[in-house]
Amino acid sequence: MRNLPIGVFDSGMGGISVLxxxxxxxxxxxxxxxGDSKNIPYGKKTKEELEKICLDIGDYFINRGVKSxxxxxxxxxxxxxxxxxxRYNIPIIGIExxxxxxxxxxxxxxIVVLATEVTLKENKFNLLMDKYKSKAEIIKVPAPRLxxxxxxxxxxxxxxxDAIKELFExxxxxxxxxxxxxxxxxxxxxNAIKKVLGNNVKLIDGGFGTAYxxxxxxxxxxxxxxKNIDGSIDVVNSSQDKSKINLSYxxxxx
Ligand code: DGL
Numbered sequence: 001m002r003n004l005p006i007g008v009f010d011s012g013m014g015g016i017s018v019l020x021x022x023x024x025x026x027x028x029x030x031x032x033x034x035g036d037s038k039n040i041p042y043g044k045k046t047k048e049e050l051e052k053i054c055l056d057i058g059d060y061f062i063n064r065g066v067k068s069x070x071x072x073x074x075x076x077x078x079x080x081x082x083x084x085x086x087r088y089n090i091p092i093i094g095i096e097x098x099x100x101x102x103x104x105x106x107x108x109x110x111i112v113v114l115a116t117e118v119t120l121k122e123n124k125f126n127l128l129m130d131k132y133k134s135k136a137e138i139i140k141v142p143a144p145r146l147x148x149x150x151x152x153x154x155x156x157x158x159x160x161x162d163a164i165k166e167l168f169e170x171x172x173x174x175x176x177x178x179x180x181x182x183x184x185x186x187x188x189x190x191n192a193i194k195k196v197l198g199n200n201v202k203l204i205d206g207g208f209g210t211a212y213x214x215x216x217x218x219x220x221x222x223x224x225x226x227k228n229i230d231g232s233i234d235v236v237n238s239s240q241d242k243s244k245i246n247l248s249y250x251x252x253x254x
Contacts, residue, residue: 002223005030005234006214007061008070009054011042012151012237012244014184015072016251018095021211022070023233023252026224030231032064035248037239041147042075043116043183050079050118058084067223068093070214074115074182074206078122091221093214097182098206099128099138105202106136109175114143114167115182125182136177143167143186150185153247155254160192168197178202188251 008019012035019033039045039053054076061069068091069084071077077094084092097119102111119125120140129138145163154160179201181187187205194201218224225231233252237244 001067003030003225003227004065004067005032006068006070007032007034007064007066008072009034009036009057009061009076010073010184011035011040011075012037012147012185013188013248013251014147014150014186015070016248017184017187017205018070018072018207018210019233020252021207022214023231025211025215026231028227028229028231029225031233032061032066033233033235033248034060035235035237035239035244037151037237037241037244039238040151041116041144042073043118043142043144043147045118047079047118047122050076051083054080055083055087058088062088066090068214068218070210071095072184072210074119074184078119078124091214091217091223093210093217095184095206095210096128097125097180098204098209099132099180101209102178102180102204103132103136105204106177109137109177110171111136111138111178111180112171112176113138113140113180113182114146114186115140116144116147117142119182139171141167141171143183146189147183147185150188153250155188156192156195160189161196164189164193164196173197173201176201178204181205188254
């Protein structure tokens, strides 16, 4: 069991940003990354649609024999993590917008949470927000265009910067305390966001926290690999467009 691969998935390229953190922390594990580019954007689907799509991916991982599944997508986590935990008898790790560290580091002004429409609307995030709303001013900003930009392989330059500028048109940049990157695609845009909003802006994401959580859980269950060679990453993508596989490997290395 301990030397089986770990399954990681997202609607497309976003989850690669989480896999990068996981790989850094656990280089000897083997991974299967499933990018569901055929069904992107998850952020515009209903909860029922997401359940169907994501459980098919979960079943795929079980058939391939994984020891754990990481839902490397805030949107899918908010819609299906409970269903996954009911259905599969292996550790299921999700990701949610990293509001807790943002509130802990909060000084004044606004915490901007960038995420998909589904994440911002679902119960899971609203319960999290209720917990912290007396401690900081939190504003929700849906950012679907940033998903499309990254999915097209664009992480810097005019188009990325334009998509970012558009989001902050009505927000006074001087009033921003921090920005929570509540969608795994946005993590690839950190440099572009800094270029638009300035180097001092605090960007917070849940990638490292998720990797750390996964490692702890596997360690506590005595399920960490005992191999001492660099592990493999097998990238699978649901799209007909074969360039998605190359893009996934490219993003893994930036
Ligand atoms: N990467 C996903 C997330 O973390 C969502 C992108 C999409 O809309 O498909 O929420």
